Amino acid sequence: MTPSRPLILRICRPLWGLACLLAGGGEYHGTEWWVEGLKSGTDPENPEYWGYPRDNDQRMVEMCPLGFALAVAPVFWDSMSEKERENVETWLGNSINEKNMPNTNWLWFRVFANLGLKKNGGKFSQERLDSDIEHLNTFYRGDGWSNDGPEGIHQMDYYSSSFAIHFLQLLYAKLAGEEDPERAAEFKHRAQQVALDLVHYYDEEGRSIPFGRSVGYRFAMVSFWGALAYADVELPAPLTWGMVKGIVMRHLRWWQTQHAMWNSSGVLSIGYSYPNMYMAENYNSPGSPYWACLAFICLAVPPEHPFWTSEEEDHWSQIPKTKALKHPGHIMSAYAYSVPPGLFTLEQYALASQLGLSDDGGEYWKTRRLSEYSGLEERDGNPVLVSIWKPFPDVTVKTTLVPPTETAPNWHLRIHRIEAGREVMTADGAFAICNENSKDGRYLDLYDAELYEGTSPKIIGNYDLNTPAGWATGKDGAFAVSKGAVGIKALEDSIERSANLVNADPNSNLVENRTTIPTLQHTIKSGESVWYVSAIYAKPPGEGVPRSAYLEGWNSPPEIPAWLKAEISS
Ligand SMILES: *[C@@H]1O[C@H](CO)[C@@H](O)[C@H](O)[C@H]1NC(C)=O
Ligand SMILES: *[C@@H]1O[C@H](CO)[C@@H](O)[C@H](O)[C@H]1NC(C)=O
Numbered sequence: 001m002t003p004s005r006p007l008i009l010r011i012c013r014p015l016w017g018l019a020c021l022l023a024g025g026g027e028y029h030g031t032e033w034w035v036e037g038l039k040s041g042t043d044p045e046n047p048e049y050w051g052y053p054r055d056n057d058q059r060m061v062e063m064c065p066l067g068f069a070l071a072v073a074p075v076f077w078d079s080m081s082e083k084e085r086e087n088v089e090t091w092l093g094n095s096i097n098e099k100n101m102p103n104t105n106w107l108w109f110r111v112f113a114n115l116g117l118k119k120n121g122g123k124f125s126q127e128r129l130d131s132d133i134e135h136l137n138t139f140y141r142g143d144g145w146s147n148d149g150p151e152g153i154h155q156m157d158y159y160s161s162s163f164a165i166h167f168l169q170l171l172y173a174k175l176a177g178e179e180d181p182e183r184a185a186e187f188k189h190r191a192q193q194v195a196l197d198l199v200h201y202y203d204e205e206g207r208s209i210p211f212g213r214s215v216g217y218r219f220a221m222v223s224f225w226g227a228l229a230y231a232d233v234e235l236p237a238p239l240t241w242g243m244v245k246g247i248v249m250r251h252l253r254w255w256q257t258q259h260a261m262w263n264s265s266g267v268l269s270i271g272y273s274y275p276n277m278y279m280a281e282n283y284n285s286p287g288s289p290y291w292a293c294l295a296f297i298c299l300a301v302p303p304e305h306p307f308w309t310s311e312e313e314d315h316w317s318q319i320p321k322t323k324a325l326k327h328p329g330h331i332m333s334a335y336a337y338s339v340p341p342g343l344f345t346l347e348q349y350a351l352a353s354q355l356g357l358s359d360d361g362g363e364y365w366k367t368r369r370l371s372e373y374s375g376l377e378e379r380d381g382n383p384v385l386v387s388i389w390k391p392f393p394d395v396t397v398k399t400t401l402v403p404p405t406e407t408a409p410n411w412h413l414r415i416h417r418i419e420a421g422r423e424v425m426t427a428d429g430a431f432a433i434c435n436e437n438s439k440d441g442r443y444l445d446l447y448d449a450e451l452y453e454g455t456s457p458k459i460i461g462n463y464d465l466n467t468p469a470g471w472a473t474g475k476d477g478a479f480a481v482s483k484g485a486v487g488i489k490a491l492e493d494s495i496e497r498s499a500n501l502v503n504a505d506p507n508s509n510l511v512e513n514r515t516t517i518p519t520l521q522h523t524i525k526s527g528e529s530v531w532y533v534s535a536i537y538a539k540p541p542g543e544g545v546p547r548s549a550y551l552e553g554w555n556s557p558p559e560i561p562a563w564l565k566a567e568i569s570s
Pocket of ligand 2: 267
């Protein structure tokens with residue numbers, strides 16, 4: 001049944017969009033194709049049959065949109081003969097209820113499989129449905145936040161909110177609210193709390209922070225907000241429906257500016273802002289990006305709802321500039337992360353926004369994987385993120401991240417206290433930024449103050465580490481200006497680091513396929529302990545941000561805070 005796997009995704013994932021449209025009273029001339037697709041996919045005698053899922057099977061995921069569609073769009077069940085309904089009951093109900101499922105958000109998919117059957121008077125298991133929700137509730141950590149997994153797991157990315165848990169809690173509250181008012185009320189209450197944290201993920205341009213797993217689901221990132229309206233959650237102040245609408249609409253509009261994300265047939269590719277096979281994960285097929293259709297939950301919201309009748313409003317002027325998100329433990333930025341496309345040298349490691357260490361002269365690099373400790377702490381009444389990690393058994397790094405302040409709004413501090421039991425090279429990367437100049441699309445040239453474009457120091461190119469023009473002192477730092485500006489400076493006095501531009505290998509970054517990363521480099525001798533105080537500059541482009549403003553704050557980095565001076569000298 002090899003061909004059935006992509007096919008099931010191509011049918012079930014867009015169903016999120018179609019079901020939402022139908023639920024909101026919309027019409028689509030192709031609905032019949034999906035009805036037929038569902039009939040064929042669940043009919044063991046049909047060549048397009050999807051096959052029964054095994055334990056922990058990807059097909060279980062697709063049962064969620066199917067269950068939701070059955071629950072909200074009567075056309076599916078109504079169009080089926082007795083036999084076809086039995087097929088659906090068997091495929092959607094029996095098969096999933098008897099199988100093992102991963103101990104994650106996936107359990108919600110079984111809830112929706114059962115709920116869809118229940119809504120149509122089909123055979124389902126109330127027992128399973130209840131025990132799954134009870135178990136999912138053990139993922140709850142407080143203040144609205146759930147982990148994507150049981151005690152001992154810490155995974156709080158979009159699966160905790162828009163891709164799965166909050167989204168599905170809200171859909172459940174809407175669809176099962178009458179018979180299960182207590183849980184519905186609890187899920188809505190969680191959404192109210194978490195909304196005030198999640199609102200920090202979305203900026204003026206409509207971008208959301210790209211982080212965590214499965215970011216190839218793209219605009220699914222905004223689905224939490226449409227689900228708030230669908231479940232008719234009472235918004236916590238200062239949020240208004242105009243702001244919620246603004247978040248959703250700006251986000252959808254921003255994706256429309258990412259022209260390279262479609263392939264030439266107009267189909268969403270695997271990737272983020274452009275097709276990128278490095279981002280493919282084990283479970284991906286050509287249909288998987290269509291989980292993005294979760295965003296269309298807003299179409300299920302009736303036209304008279306204030307989500308639709310309000311004017312779009314901004315949210316960023318109404319919320320604090322920085323907020324410590326206690327549960328996920330976040331400090332956020334507009335620039336996307338990079339992942340290594342290979343395992344030799346800095347160019348392949350693409351150390352965007354992270355410290356790497358090498359004990360073999362720069363061939364292999366190690367970065368953070370697990371932290372021995374991580375937590376939000378306070379310094380002088382402000383939140384900082386502290387973590388302790390060991391890239392090598394005899395090298396300990398304590399990293400402290402200090403968010404931007406009112407006086408230095410485009411800077412954050414990344415402080416590393418490193419105790420090295422062996423000699424290590426270090427490279428501390430700012431953010432990755434587009435490395436194409438506007439004249440001919442080649443690498444950025446030395447900074448041109450009239451064009452407001454280029455880098456400092458000069459990009460010498462990979463494999464040439466010996467040309468002096470490619471290096472600056474750590475104090476002067478390195479920056480790059482193209483789509484906005486990013487840079488890094490060393491604030492510490494005790495040691496001399498050097499600054500250069502690392503041209504990352506293509507396709508290492510989510511948003512830009514060719515990037516450069518301003519980087520500070522140094523070597524720590526065996527037995528030495530050092531303090532690095534890196535100031536990282538980031539000024540993203542945006543409407544109302546002229547090019548002349550990109551580097552505006554570069555010459556005024558933040559001071560080393562008094563609490564840090566005290567820590568360093570003690
Ligand atoms: C980068 O993306 C652009 C636009 O999609 C494409 O034309 C170009 O070939 C890509 N370059 C690389 C190195 O992947
Ligand atoms: C675009 O992607 C779809 C899904 O993988 C595929 O069927 C189609 O052939 C692709 N189009 C092109 C021009 O590559």
